[in-house]
């Protein structure tokens with residue numbers, strides 16, 4: 001069975017076309033991540049799926065049902081927002097239970113499900129608190145709990161981690177991954193953080209200007225990008241692009257080595273992260289290039305070096321950015 | 325230590341400015357209150373002196389409370405002010421919500437149209453309003469005043485509140501929609517509580533002009549049973565003699581409800597600012 005099918009979905013705000021002919025299938029139990037630069041329409045697409053915006057054209061199918069005309073609450077979805085969006089006047093338990101209460105679920109069932117979700121997210125001792133009395137990480141867990149208790153067919157996450165600090169972001173990311181394993185539910189997750197995309201996704205959908213650029217498993221996209229945009233978007237530090245006549249040559253920073261001969265370059269900056277060392281250089285053709293060394297490397301600013309790489313690792317793109 | 329001292333002196337300077345402002349602002353109120361307890365002769369001889377054993381009198385307050393149906397006037401003013409504020413806030417917030425939340429044809433035009441009232445004084449339409457009230461049989465009812473004041477207050481309320489409405493998090497409203505709340509619940513339970521500071525501002529803006537208004541009570545509701553406090557107090561101001569004791573006492577009494585309402589609203593203002601629930 002499929003969890004979601006988008007068929008030629010378009011969305012315009014007035015004259016502005018924000019989504020253009022989106023076709024997408026999400027399999028049951030799949031974790032799909034939408035990535036793309038800011039303003040490319042990720043949130044809009046998620047809101048169309050949720051029913052918070054109407055598609056201008058095309059159909060949205062969740063499970064077996066066409067849901068274009070069905071209001072958000074009846075679509076069998078739950079959504080977690082970037083700003084948590086907890087109800088300020090309700091306790092943690094009230095926040096998590098409200099959706100069920102609206103569906104007229106019996107009281108003891110609500111208490112049971114809220115308790116279960118709270119245990120999963122280590123929120124049991126906070127059930128009586130108000131959102132204003134919680135830390136950012138706890139609030140985000142409550143927001144996730146609010147989604148879990150509804151047992152939706154499809155989870156929608158809109159940049160749920162972007163308000164958290166780095167350490168907490170990693171913990172919560174792992175928690176979401178665990179949750180996906182435990183619940184075996186279908187999830188759609190929006191982010192512009194490519195680390196989140198690579199680590200969480202079964203399938204990544206790269207969006208640009210309201211269009212799907214490429215769909216595939218993380219490593220498939222990383223190793224075999226369809227175009228220059230996808231190649232540059234996934235991977236950190238991102239892929240180097242060097243002029244090559246009309247075309248553009250792409251090579252990832254970790255595939256470049258120092259050598260006795262080859263492209264000569266001068267080091268302009270070094271970032272030492274302990275586990276890896278990233279050097280930023282300028283080539284003889286005045287192009288910037290990043291090289292990534294694993295472990296600690298004693299390369300120094302101002303040093304003149306030669307760079308080589310295995311031609312099997314390089315990609316060629318034409319002037320339009322298409323892979324050749 | 326040095327920085328502690330500069331911090332202290334800055335604090336003193338700030339407080340000095342604020343206290344001076346408070347003294348200036350409260351001075352007329354103070355003069356009204358002290359003089360309301362003085363005999364007529366003492367009021368004119370030494371307007372700024374505190375009442376002493378010689379000049380002290382309850383006369384003004386006695387006159388006010390005995391003459392006319394003062395308690396009734398009080399009640400009328402209170403009802404008119406509170407009910408008008410209630411409608412202004414309710415309808416103002418609803419209109420602002422609709423304008424900010426829903427995209428419909430003519431949204432902007434509608435917003436401008438509603439704001440137009442800020443620039444056109446409602447008193448220009450007095451004759452037409454009176455005509456309308458006569459035809460609908462609302463002359464000499466509190467309802468007439470309430471309707472007029474609601475109409476008078478709405479434009480500014482819609483204008484201010486829609487500005488604030490746009491700042492209410494979309495995510496919160498959307499979370500409500502996904503949880504199956506209807507638009508009314510979203511409005512009353514989620515959005516309105518976050519609008520408290522703005523609503524308190526609007527309430528304070530509207531309260532004083534309504535409470536103090538003489539024009540519309542005089543024209544639309546001059547009958548004894550529906551007189552407001554301001555209109556009722558006019559009996560003490562004669563063409564030839566003015567009973568200053570009574571006028572000052574009436575004014576002194578009139579301040580009390582305003583202070584009570586103001587305290588209520590300002591507490592909302594502060595609570596609204598500190599509640600911060602989203603994020």
Ligand SMILES: Nc1ncnc2c1ncn2[C@@H]1O[C@H](COP(=O)(O)OP(=O)(O)OP(=O)(O)O)[C@@H](O)[C@H]1O
Pocket residue numbers: 013016018036037038039040041042043044045192
């Ligand atoms: N209600 C709206 N009216 C008009 N334009 C809108 C509206 N909502 C979004 N847009 C436009 O649609 C485009 C996509 O917005 P969207 O919020 O989907 O971007 P996004 O990919 O989620 O970006 P981000 O990563 O910054 O969240 C933007 O150019 C935005 O200006």
Ligand SMILES: [Mg+2]
Pocket residue numbers: 042043044159
């Ligand atoms: Mg977004």
